[in-house]
Amino acid sequence: MATLLHIDSSAFPTGASSSRAVTEAFRAAWQEQHPEGTVIYRDLHAEPVPHITADATTAFYADPADHTPEQAAAFAERSRLxxxxxxxxxVVIGAPMYNFTVPSTLKAWLDHVIVVGRTAGDAPSLKGKPVTVVASRGGSYAPGTPREGFEYVQNYLSAVFADWMQADLEFIVPELTMAPHNPAMAELVPLFESSREQALQAADRKAKALAERLAA
Incomplete structure (x- = not known):
């Protein structure tokens, strides 16, 4: 049976996090199609992976027989991820925008799983793997908006997953998530609600379509 890797990185709990709500909708739709399948869940905020170290970096390019104890431990942890x-x-990943880019917890995970010559590069092991990213954001950074040039979540993750890892990448983008909390954005609440509903529907639709495709 198929396996889904579900990753969240929001600092907020499910009831207060747009990205978590949408990844959970994706997961629920996936499990509806794959009730006997496996879901591996990582909450990078609750259980962050360590930041990458020199030992973790060099260990992947050294003969394991020559590893120092520190390299061996770092290699084992990085290999597991x-x-x-x-x-x-x-894979479904919740990637809210924090200060124009991804949370540091997600960046730390990416630093471990990006291995040039294995998961990334000329013949990446992740080539063609379906990856869905829920890129929630407090405002709007869509093309044509004043802050379009400050969008570093989709740009960065496209470079990582689509270009470097050659994964089959799709985005779901719930935006204006700060509208219910910021009085200055009160008039945008209806647009936020519409964006949120569209994101939840997209998660349901994409998860079911993907599950059916993998089952074929």
């Missing part, structure tokens, strides 16, 4: 990603049939 890489193998978990490689083994998944599909």
């Amino acid at each position: 890489v193998e978990e990603l490689e083994a998944a049939d599909a």
Whole structure:
């Protein structure tokens, strides 16, 4: 049966997080199609992975027989994260925008699983793997908006997953998530609600379509 790797990185709990709500909708729709399948869940905020170290970096390019104890430990931890990603049939990632880019917890995870010559580069092991990113954001950074040039979530993750890892990448983008909380954005609440509903519907639709495709 198919395996879904579900990753959240929001600092907010499910009831207060737009990205978590949408990844949960994706997961629920996936499980509806794959009730006997496996879901591996990582909450990078609740259980962050360590920031990458020199030992973790060099260990992947050194003969394991020559590893120092520190390299061996770092290699084992990094290998576990890489193998978990490689083994998944599909991936869904909650990536809220914090200060124009991804949360540091998600960046730390990415630093571990991006391995040039293995998961990224000329012949990446993740080539063609379906990856869906829920890129929630407090305002709007869509093309044509005043802050279009400050959008570093989709740009960055497209470079990582689509260009470097050659994964089959799709985005779901719930935006204006600060509208209910910021009085200055009160008039945008209806647009936020519409964006949120569209994102939830897209998660349901994409998860079901992907599950059916992988089952074929």
